[in-house]
Every structure is written in C-alpha cells, then in structure tokens.
Amino acid sequence: MDAxxxxxxxxxxxxxxxxAPSAELIATLRRRFGSRLSTADSVLLQHGSDExxxxxxxxxxxxxxxxxxxxxxxxxxxxxxxxxxxxxGVGSSIEGHLLAVEGGVCIDFSQMNQVLAIRTSDxxxxxxxxxxxxxLNAALSGTGFFFSVDPGADATVGGMVATAASGTNTxxxxxxxxxxxxxxxxxxxxxxxxxxxxxxKSSAGYNLTQLFCGSEGTLGLITEATVRIHPHPEVxxxxxxxxxxxxxxxxxxxxxIQLGVPLARAEMLDxxxxxxxxxxxxxxxxxxxxxxxxxxxxxxxxxxxxxxVREIAAGHGGGEFQWASLQEERSxxxxxxxxxxxxxxxxxxxxxxxxxxxxxxxxxxxxxxxxTLADIEAHGLLAPVFGHVGDGNFHCLVLVDPDSPxxxxxxxxxxxxxxxxxxRHGGTSTGEHGVGLHKMQxxxxxxxxxxxxxxxxxxxALDPHNIFNPGKVVSFA
Amino acid sequence: MDAxxxxxxxxxxxxxxxxAPSAELIATLRRRFGSRLSTADSVLLQHGSDExxxxxxxxxxxxxxxxxxxxxxxxxxxxxxxxxxxxxGVGSSIEGHLLAVEGGVCIDFSQMNQVLAIRTSDxxxxxxxxxxxxxLNAALSGTGFFFSVDPGADATVGGMVATAASGTNTxxxxxxxxxxxxxxxxxxxxxxxxxxxxxxKSSAGYNLTQLFCGSEGTLGLITEATVRIHPHPEVxxxxxxxxxxxxxxxxxxxxxIQLGVPLARAEMLDxxxxxxxxxxxxxxxxxxxxxxxxxxxxxxxxxxxxxxVREIAAGHGGGEFQWASLQEERSxxxxxxxxxxxxxxxxxxxxxxxxxxxxxxxxxxxxxxxxTLADIEAHGLLAPVFGHVGDGNFHCLVLVDPDSPxxxxxxxxxxxxxxxxxxRHGGTSTGEHGVGLHKMQxxxxxxxxxxxxxxxxxxxALDPHNIFNPGKVVSFA
Numbered sequence: 001m002d003a004x005x006x007x008x009x010x011x012x013x014x015x016x017x018x019x020a021p022s023a024e025l026i027a028t029l030r031r032r033f034g035s036r037l038s039t040a041d042s043v044l045l046q047h048g049s050d051e052x053x054x055x056x057x058x059x060x061x062x063x064x065x066x067x068x069x070x071x072x073x074x075x076x077x078x079x080x081x082x083x084x085x086x087x088x089g090v091g092s093s094i095e096g097h098l099l100a101v102e103g104g105v106c107i108d109f110s111q112m113n114q115v116l117a118i119r120t121s122d123x124x125x126x127x128x129x130x131x132x133x134x135x136l137n138a139a140l141s142g143t144g145f146f147f148s149v150d151p152g153a154d155a156t157v158g159g160m161v162a163t164a165a166s167g168t169n170t171x172x173x174x175x176x177x178x179x180x181x182x183x184x185x186x187x188x189x190x191x192x193x194x195x196x197x198x199x200x201k202s203s204a205g206y207n208l209t210q211l212f213c214g215s216e217g218t219l220g221l222i223t224e225a226t227v228r229i230h231p232h233p234e235v236x237x238x239x240x241x242x243x244x245x246x247x248x249x250x251x252x253x254x255x256x257i258q259l260g261v262p263l264a265r266a267e268m269l270d271x272x273x274x275x276x277x278x279x280x281x282x283x284x285x286x287x288x289x290x291x292x293x294x295x296x297x298x299x300x301x302x303x304x305x306x307x308x309v310r311e312i313a314a315g316h317g318g319g320e321f322q323w324a325s326l327q328e329e330r331s332x333x334x335x336x337x338x339x340x341x342x343x344x345x346x347x348x349x350x351x352x353x354x355x356x357x358x359x360x361x362x363x364x365x366x367x368x369x370x371x372t373l374a375d376i377e378a379h380g381l382l383a384p385v386f387g388h389v390g391d392g393n394f395h396c397l398v399l400v401d402p403d404s405p406x407x408x409x410x411x412x413x414x415x416x417x418x419x420x421x422x423x424r425h426g427g428t429s430t431g432e433h434g435v436g437l438h439k440m441q442x443x444x445x446x447x448x449x450x451x452x453x454x455x456x457x458x459x460x461a462l463d464p465h466n467i468f469n470p471g472k473v474v475s476f477a
Numbered sequence: 478m479d480a481x482x483x484x485x486x487x488x489x490x491x492x493x494x495x496x497a498p499s500a501e502l503i504a505t506l507r508r509r510f511g512s513r514l515s516t517a518d519s520v521l522l523q524h525g526s527d528e529x530x531x532x533x534x535x536x537x538x539x540x541x542x543x544x545x546x547x548x549x550x551x552x553x554x555x556x557x558x559x560x561x562x563x564x565x566g567v568g569s570s571i572e573g574h575l576l577a578v579e580g581g582v583c584i585d586f587s588q589m590n591q592v593l594a595i596r597t598s599d600x601x602x603x604x605x606x607x608x609x610x611x612x613l614n615a616a617l618s619g620t621g622f623f624f625s626v627d628p629g630a631d632a633t634v635g636g637m638v639a640t641a642a643s644g645t646n647t648x649x650x651x652x653x654x655x656x657x658x659x660x661x662x663x664x665x666x667x668x669x670x671x672x673x674x675x676x677x678k679s680s681a682g683y684n685l686t687q688l689f690c691g692s693e694g695t696l697g698l699i700t701e702a703t704v705r706i707h708p709h710p711e712v713x714x715x716x717x718x719x720x721x722x723x724x725x726x727x728x729x730x731x732x733x734i735q736l737g738v739p740l741a742r743a744e745m746l747d748x749x750x751x752x753x754x755x756x757x758x759x760x761x762x763x764x765x766x767x768x769x770x771x772x773x774x775x776x777x778x779x780x781x782x783x784x785x786v787r788e789i790a791a792g793h794g795g796g797e798f799q800w801a802s803l804q805e806e807r808s809x810x811x812x813x814x815x816x817x818x819x820x821x822x823x824x825x826x827x828x829x830x831x832x833x834x835x836x837x838x839x840x841x842x843x844x845x846x847x848x849t850l851a852d853i854e855a856h857g858l859l860a861p862v863f864g865h866v867g868d869g870n871f872h873c874l875v876l877v878d879p880d881s882p883x884x885x886x887x888x889x890x891x892x893x894x895x896x897x898x899x900x901r902h903g904g905t906s907t908g909e910h911g912v913g914l915h916k917m918q919x920x921x922x923x924x925x926x927x928x929x930x931x932x933x934x935x936x937x938a939l940d941p942h943n944i945f946n947p948g949k950v951v952s953f954a
Binding site: 119120121122123124144163164165166170174175177178187191192193194195196197198199200201202203204205206207208210211213214215219230231232233234254257258259260297298300301304359360361362363391392393422423426427428429430431432433434435439442443446447448450451452454455457458459460461462473474 | 599736
C-alpha cells in the first residue's frame with residue numbers, strides 16, 4: 001500500500017497514544033452530569049463514528065452538555081489530566097473529524113440546542129452550538145428570514161462553523177465564514193471568550209472568529225454562534241437544463257456569473273449521477289451533464305435573469321429549459337439533485353462512498369472535472385460526480401465495498417490523484433468538508449511547510465497541551 | 478488628563494524603548510537597496526506620519542522595496558538585531574498605525590505596485606501590496622470588472638488588507654475581508670508563505686488569510702494579495718433624499734435592507750455635514766439628515782428597487798427623491814458625499830479632525846447616532862457626522878485646533894464616550910479604521926481579558942521577538 005493511502009481500519013491510533021480519563025475524572029464528571037454521562041459501548045461507538053469510511057474510534061466517555069458553563073467545566077476537568085476533549089454535533093462529518101484517535105471525553109452538543117435570539121432588525125440570530133440548520137430555520141419560520149448555509153446534512157451550526165461548511169446556495173449567500181459574526185468559545189484553560197461584537201463589521205484586533213471557524217475543534221470549543229439571516233426572496237424559481245458536455249454546462253454557469261446574474265443555486269450532475277437518479281426515482285431525464293439552477297428575487301428580476309441564462313445555455317448547446325416557480329413544481333424539478341447522494345449509493349447496494357471535495361478556480365473547473373471523469377473511466381471506478389459549479393467545487397462519490405481492501409485502496413488512490421489535480425489547478429484539497437484525519441497529509445503540499453509550521457505554532461499557542469481534538473488538522477509535534 | 482486620554486504628542490514612545498538599527502545593518506540594507514534607502518529627515522518624517530492627530534514618530538531608515546524577496550531580505554536582516562519593521566503604503570491610516578514608536582526600518586511598498594494577474598474567468602486579480610485601489614481599477618478598465626473596496630482614501634491594497642478596510646459600498650459588496658482569497662506574507666523568520674490557494678472557498682486548515690487581514694502589520698508583512706473582482710452592473714443610478722430626523726433616515730435604510738433591496742451604497746450625512754457641504758460646494762441642500770443612495774443592476778431591477786425605497790422613504794417623512802442615472806448627473810448628485818470630509822474640515826480652517834469609527838448592530842444605530850449628536854451638542858463640539866448606514870458604521874469628525882490641548886482633550890474625551898456607547902450597544906470600537914495606537918486601550922473592554930490574552934499569544938507565537946510594527950494592536954508583554 002502506498003504511503004499516501006490511509007488504512008481506514010487504523011487511521012493513526014495506537015494504544016500507546018491514548019490519554020484515557022482517570023476513574024477520578026470520570027467520577028468528577030458523573031457528579032456534575034449524572035445520567036447525562038455515558039460509558040455505554042453503543043453510545044461510545046456512535047460518538048466515535050462519522051460519515052467517513054474510517055472504522056470507528058470511540059472516546060472513553062460521552063457527556064451531554066446544556067450550556068457553555070458545562071462545556072467549560074469539562075474542559076477544566078480534562079485539562080488537569082491532559083485528557084482529549086472532542087466536540088460532537090450530529091456526526092455528519094466525512095473526513096474522520098471526530099474519531100477519538102487518542103481516546104478522551106466526547107462532548108455531545110445535541111441537547112444544547114436553544115435558539116437564543118432572533119434579531120430581524122439586525123439580520124442576525126444567536127444560537128447554541130447544537131442547533132441544527134433545520135431547527136434554526138424552523139425557529140425563523142414566520143419572521144420572513146432564513147439561515148442560508150445548507151451543506152446537505154442537517155448539521156449543527158457548531159459543526160458547520162468548525163468545518164467552515166458551505167453547500168448549494170453558497171454561490172449567492174456565501175459560506176459559513178461569510179455568515180458568521182461572532183462566537184462563544186471555551187479556550188484550553190477553560191475560560192469563556194466571545195470572539196467579536198455583534199457589529200456587522202469590525203477592525204478591532206485579530207480575527208478570532210475566522211480563526212475558530214474551520215479549526216475543527218482543535219483550538220477551542222465553539223458553544224454559541226451569532227450568524228447572519230437573510231430576507232426570504234419574494235419569488236423563487238427553478239430550472240433544469242442538460243448539456244452535451246461537462247464543459248458546456250460549467251461554462252454556462254461561469255458566463256452567467258461573469259455577467260452578474262445572482263444565481264441562488266447552480267448545481268451540476270454528471271451523466272452517471274442522472275442515470276443513478278433515473279433508476280432510483282423512476283425519472284426519465286436525459287442521461288447527460290445537467291444543471292440544476294435556482295433563481296430568487298422579484299418576478300421581474302427572475303424573468304430577466306432566466307432570460308440571460310437561457311440564452312447562454314442555448315449558446316452552449318443546452319437542451320430544453322425546464323422551468324418551475326410553484327413550490328411543489330420546484331421541489332419535483334429539483335428531486336434529482338436532492339436524491340443524488342442516496343441514488344448514487346444505490347448504484348451498488350451495500351457499498352459505501354469515499355467522497356472527494358476538490359475545489360478549483362472557476363476557469364479550471366471544466367478541465368479538472370473532465371480529467372477526473374477520464375481518471376474514473378481509466379481506472380474502472382464507479383463514481384458519480386456532482387458539484388457546486390458556481391464555487392468551483394465538486395464531489396465524486398467513489399463507491400466501494402468497505403470489506404474489499406483492494407477497492408478501498410483504489411478509491412483512496414483516486415482521491416489522492418484528485419487532490420493532486422486540484423492543487424495543480426490552483427485549487428484546494430478540500431472546498432467544504434474540512435481536513436479531519438483524511439486531508440492532513442496534503443496540508444504541506446497545499447500550503448507549503450512554512451505556512452503549516454505557522455498553523456502548528458497557532459495550535460501550540462492556543463492549546464499547549466493538545467487537548468482539543470488531538471491528531472486532527474495539523475500535527476502537534 | 479484622564480488616563481484614557483492619549484497625548485498625541487507622546488503616544489507611547491520613550492527613547493528607552495527604541496531599537497535602532499546598527500550602522501552595520503544600515504550598511505547591509507544600503508548595499509542591497511542603494512538609492513532606494515533613505516535616512517533623510519524629510520523622508521523619515523513623512524514615513525512616521527499618518528492621518529491621525531498624533532505627532533509624527535519617524536523610523537530610523539526607509540527602504541523602497543520592489544518585490545517579496547526584497548521585503549524578506551529586510552525582515553531577515555532586521556530579525557538578526559531584533560529591529561522593528563513597519564510596513565508603509567500611502568500613509569492614509571488614521572489611528573497612528575505606522576508611527577515608529579520603537580524606531581526601526583520602514584518598508585515603503587509604493588514602488589511595489591504591479592498588477593500581477595487579472596483573471597476575469599475566475600473573478601480574481603492578484604496584485605502587489607503597493608497597488609492602490611485606483612491603480613487596480615485602472616488596470617481593470619475595459620475588462621468589464623471592478624474592485625469594490627473603497628475606503629475613501631486611495632489606499633494600497635496591502636494597507637486595506639492590513640486594516641480590514643471597507644467603505645461606502647460594503648453594504649453590497651462586502652469588506653476587504655469578504656473580497657480576499659489569498660495573501661503572500663513574509664513571516665518573522667523571513668520566510669515567504671502563501672496563506673491559501675486561489676479557490677473561491679476552502680476548508681483546508683486554519684484561516685491564515687483572515688488572521689493576517691486586520692493584523693495591521695503586527696504578525697507579518699503582506700506583500701501580495703489575490704482579491705475578488707466584480708462585474709460592472711449594467712446600470713447605476715443615484716438618489717438623494719432628506720429626512721426630518723436621523724432616526725427616520727436610518728430606519729429607511731434598515732427597512733430597505735430587511736426587504737432584500739440590494740443597495741449598492743447607503744450613506745447618511747447629518748444636518749451639520751450638509752451645512753458644511755453647502756458652504757464648501759455652494760449647493761443649496763436642505764440642512765437635514767440626508768441619505769445618499771446608489772442602486773446597481775439592470776434598468777428593470779433598479780426601477781423596482783427605487784420604487785420600494787421611495788415608498789419606504791415616504792413612510793418615514795422623506796422629502797423629494799432626487800434621482801440621476803447618467804454618469805455626470807450621478808456624480809453631481811453625490812458631490813456632497815464625496816466632499817463631505819474636506820467640506821467638514823473647512824468649517825474651521827486650520828483645524829484638524831479627530832475621526833471616530835463606531836459600528837453597532839443595525840437596530841441600535843439610530844439610538845447610538847442620536848445619543849452621539851446630543852453628546853456633541855452638550856459638550857459644545859463641532860463635529861459633522863456621516864456614515865455607512867447599511868453597515869451600522871458612522872464617523873464623527875471632531876474638529877480641533879491641534880495646538881489647543883484643551884480642544885484635543887475634549888475631542889479625545891468625546892471619542893472615549895463614543896466608544897463606550899458603541900460597546901454598550903453591542904458594537905465595536907472600530908468598524909473599519911483599525912486599532913493602531915489609538916484603540917488599543919479598548920481591546921480588553923471590547924473582547925474581554927481572555928480573548929485579548931489569546932490575541933497576545935498569537936502575536937507571540939508568530940512574532941516571538943516583536944519585530945513587526947511593535948506597540949500596535951495588542952501589547953506584547
């Protein structure tokens with residue numbers, strides 16, 4: 001096995017590295033949390049697993065916190081013994097982010113899920129870290145506002161902050177980074193800080209908010225977040241249009257963006273993904289690269305935008321422009337996109353997906369996807385491809401039998417080549433999934449040794465005893 | 478004099494703190510830079526002065542660099558003697574950012590001003606740090622794209638990154654932070670790093686880009702930046718409308734934003750500023766709180782947006798909606814806003830301005846401005862007020878005779894009360910000007926002691942010998 005291929009069965013954990021909590025520490029936590037502490041095998045297993053293809057690595061203890069003060073209590077208790085502390089939202093991460101590679105205490109935020117404030121005049125909301133995006137949007141129901149970040153999974157806000165998540169409507173509303181004003185964070189010495197005021201902008205000192213955003217629980221525990229909310233557009237409309245080639249579809253989107261069309265969503269599904277959806281949802285879409293578009297604004301704005309995009313699409317050989325503006329019709333039209341992930345998995349029942357996350361400058365996207373499709377074919381892989389075209393970001397779902405080391409190895413080798421390709425095109429190893437365990441090997445290649453050394457010096461300065469999610473993002477030593 | 482009042486004559490410099498370069502270091506630099514090194518008094522004086530009311534504190538040497546390699550050479554040479562290194566763009570900072578409080582070597586970036594790449598397909602441009610915003614926009618002329626950040630002064634991109642600048646069209650296009658993809662930075666050991674790839678988004682490790690943005694030259698030297706560029710809107714239109722009260726004007730803007738109107742600019746001038754402009758530009762505007770608005774998009778979009786805003790303005794007692802869409806007419810209509818700063822200074826010729834920079838959540842803006850106007854009146858100050866209403870950010874130009882300690886003290890005391898007021902309303906001590914020397918005293922109040930300690934630990938980790946712009950943002954010890 002090549003050095004770059006990670007064995008999902010043994011990510012990097014060896015028993016010698018474990019820093020298990022003492023009986024005394026567990027007793028201290030039990031006194032505080034009572035029945036909200038668990039050491040049951042099934043609970044530990046659940047909290048040592050994510051959506052990656054890694055085998056689980058359970059923590060030693062799980063506690064369910066209800067407030068920042070409780071999270072700080074856990075950190076202080078663990079810091080005394082230098083026991084790892086790992087934050088857990090809903091476990092939807094896909095790069096092995098939450099595996100307890102050195103054991104330790106997992107803090108489950110799912111019960112810390114209050115929406116603390118909705119301020120429509122400020123266009124902000126403050127939530128506890130365990131609030132999921134659908135919980136926040138339910139709380140916003142009736143206010144005329146919504147929270148925009150939508151990574152697919154119903155992730156927690158805390159988790160989305162930790163991985164700098166994004167998703168389908170980033171092209172219009174930005175990533176989690178762009179929608180974040182301020183965080184409450186527990187630091188390594190168990191103190192509680194607020195990273196910024198609630199002003200919409202500030203130049204007051206180093207940007208701690210953006211430092212913790214994307215830090216994947218390795219610099220501190222994110223316990224509350226103040227996020228932007230957006231007014232619902234007056235009208236939303238959806239369109240679906242297929243193209244002769246991936247390049248034609250990608251170019252259609254880029255030209256639209258260059259002309260200033262504020263697309264609300266712009267997703268591309270490749271021919272294989274459409275085939276998977278047809279089989280799964282009994283649809284009869286042409287099995288060609290297809291764009292799923294969403295427009296938002298007033299009726300006049302949408303009509304205008306759609307006219308521009310329709311003309312651009314036609315210029316690139318696009319097929320018939322299917323169109324829907326009623327909610328039900330829109331949902332029906334977008335069904336293939338919504339089902340893309342599960343439909344793809346059904347191409348080979350019993351398989352799992354090793355999911356990639358390349359993101360390149362827009363001008364390189366078509367070439368990068370073409371090269372990737374050629375790679376998939378050359379290596380006989382089964383890998384539907386779809387992506388957030390407006391961001392230059394696309395995912396391959398490489399389907400593998402998790403019990404076949406050969407298939408897993410071939411998928412990891414493909415993932416490795418894809419990262420190289422993304423970097424060669426001026427892109428990144430991960431557009432929105434994060435580093436976790438899986439992408440650590442690429443940090444030096446992407447950023448260079450000096451930038452990674454600088455990241456390491458930040459980690460050491462903020463978490464000198466390496467208690468926060470150790471073994472992730474950047475190595476400590 | 479109260480402890481909080483800074484004496485502009487003696488910011489914090491005492492001779493004992495100076496870390497002057499040795500004759501050997503100067504000789505080393507002279508061998509490399511020849512005539513691009515200066516120790517002439519006039520040059521030193523210019524490089525020790527900014528637009529603040531501080532008296533100049535000149536560096537010991539000025540060098541004009543032409544590339545990242547030269548900046549790295551200076552850093553390595555200075556690091557050996559632990560001599561301070563201070564970056565200089567055009568000297569338009571206003572909080573004492575570039576004063577050489579401990580002496581040292583000033584690196585002037587004004588000759589390092591090449592636009593390295595314009596990539597319309599990627600919607601990005603890469604520039605050397607010394608490129609000003611007007612130079613960049615001149616280079617973009619004819620491409621159909623523009624660089625949006627406009628802080629008023631024709632600052633360098635490097636300077637705007639260093640202070641996380643913003644300005645009049647932030648409400649639509651975001652701050653410098655939102656328009657930044659990647660930086661080239663010289664670190665304290667003289668190494669050169671790139672903070673991120675050129676992908677539009679990434680989750681690959683700690684966000685060094687945003688850490689250096691707003692660090693005011695205290696963590697590293699920013700030598701190149703890759704920024705976003707935006708397609709020119711099809712049509713731009715301008716509107717001016719006055720209101721009976723500041724609150725009515727502010728509420729008009731906030732309601733428009735809540736309804737999703739994508740205002741391109743939304744500036745408010747108070748009655749005194751209008752009075753100053755009338756005197757300066759021989760205009761006859763009603764001397765009332767007045768909004769200067771800009772709309773951008775297609776003609777249909779603009780008509781639609783303007784209709785919404787017109788109705789909202791009328792609902793708040795707004796006066797006649799003056800309107801212009803031709804370039805010349807627009808410029809004429811916006812003249813009062815463009816001349817606001819110089820017109821205000823002319824209210825008392827020979828005076829200087831001590832300029833404030835409060836920024837609060839939108840819901841608190843009207844109250845905060847009202848309280849501030851009452852404060853101005855109660856203390857008999859002469860202080861025009863205008864601001865970027867859509868961001869919650871406003872400036873007071875407190876006019877003072879710089880030779881009158883009493884006037885300076887009164888202005889500083891006002892500035893102090895305004896910062897307290899901004900913080901009390903959930904805002905920040907500085908929305909876009911930065912910390913420099915002037916706002917250091919408020920960091921703990923704004924962020925709390927633990928957050929500031931964390932900032933300090935970052936400073937120490939990245940610049941262990943405190944060579945980068947020492948004595949600014951956060952104290953080292």
